[in-house]
Amino acid sequence: MAPDMGTTVETERGLVYGPSGKQLDVYRPAEAPRPAPTVLLWHGIGPDERDVLEPLASTAAAHGLLVLVPDWRSDAADGGRAHLLESLAFARKEAGGLGGDGESFVLAGWSAGAGAALGVALRPESVEGWRPRAVVGLAGRYDLQARTTGAAPLADLDAGREPxxxxHLVHGSRDPVVEARYSRDLAEALRAAGRTVPLQEPDTDHAGVIMTAYDPATDRCVPTTAEHAVRAGRAVAEVLTEAAGGGGAA
Structure with a gap:
């Protein structure tokens, strides 16, 4: 799907990001000032589905962001932890050379990727004390173990940990796969701890929040031009842009 901002987006595909040999794709705005605000965007539980996030990544790049989208495998023996952390290490080391910012960037994820992203912020000791600039969770569950840390984000919050x-949270109000109440529960827990947590619930479903539709024939999410999905994806791109620019309350 083409971006909607009138900005040319350059795509670099298939960069190997670590010892696992897994690959990631880079989306960047052409002729943008560098370093561009940067987002590392993790897909959901489907193994090696970085292509599923292309519509959203392209749209976000058209807003001026450098977006890195890696493959990872939830069916790996460790649940995908090594792949996720390898991609994070790559972003920290290499984003600068790709036109972005490797020191301070947004960590975002969809579905299972959302809890994985928040887990890093809650347990920075898992990544040498590093924290992202912000976390953006898309259609996630936070009562399950984060793939990055092995601990449920809500349990970490209950134990007094702070992100x-x-x-920033976005969750389709018509999501039948991961109900929107999971993001509401997280927002409530964070607000109880004194944090301001923007939560948007666009009128879309689990796939629509990333500008896709679920295709039963292939068991994958594919690009769609459905109005609800395009509208939701544009809203998510704006959230990513705000988060990468330092918007929102800590």
């Missing part, structure tokens, strides 16, 4: 950075 330490802004958290």
């Amino acid at each position: 330490g950075v802004p958290v």
Whole structure:
């Protein structure tokens, strides 16, 4: 799907990001000032589905962001932890050379990727004390173990851990796969701890929040031009842009 901002987006595909040999794709705005605000965007539980996030990544790049989208495998022996953390290490080391910011960037995820992203902020010791600039969670569950840390984000919050950075949430109000109440529960827990947590619930479903539709024939999410999905994806791109620019309350 083409971006909607009138900005040319350059795509670099298939960069190997670590010892696992897994690959990621880079989306960047052409002729943008560098370093561009940067987002590392994790897909959901389907193994090696970085292509599923292309519509959203392209739209976000058209807003001026450098977006890195890696493959990872939830069916790996460790649940995908090594792949996710390898991609994070790559972003920290290499984003600068790709036109972005490797020191301070947004960590975002869809579905299972959302809890994985928040887990890093709650347990920075898992990544040498590093925290992202912000976390953006899309259609996630936070009562399950994060793939990055092995601990449920809600349990970490209950135990007194703090994400330490802004958290932005988006969840389709018609999501039948991961109900919107899971994001509401997280927002309530964070607000109880004194944090301001923007939560948007666009009128779309689990796939629509990333500008896709579920295709039963292939068991994958594919690009769609459905108005509800396009509208939701544009809203998510704006959230990513705000988070990457330092918007939101810590």
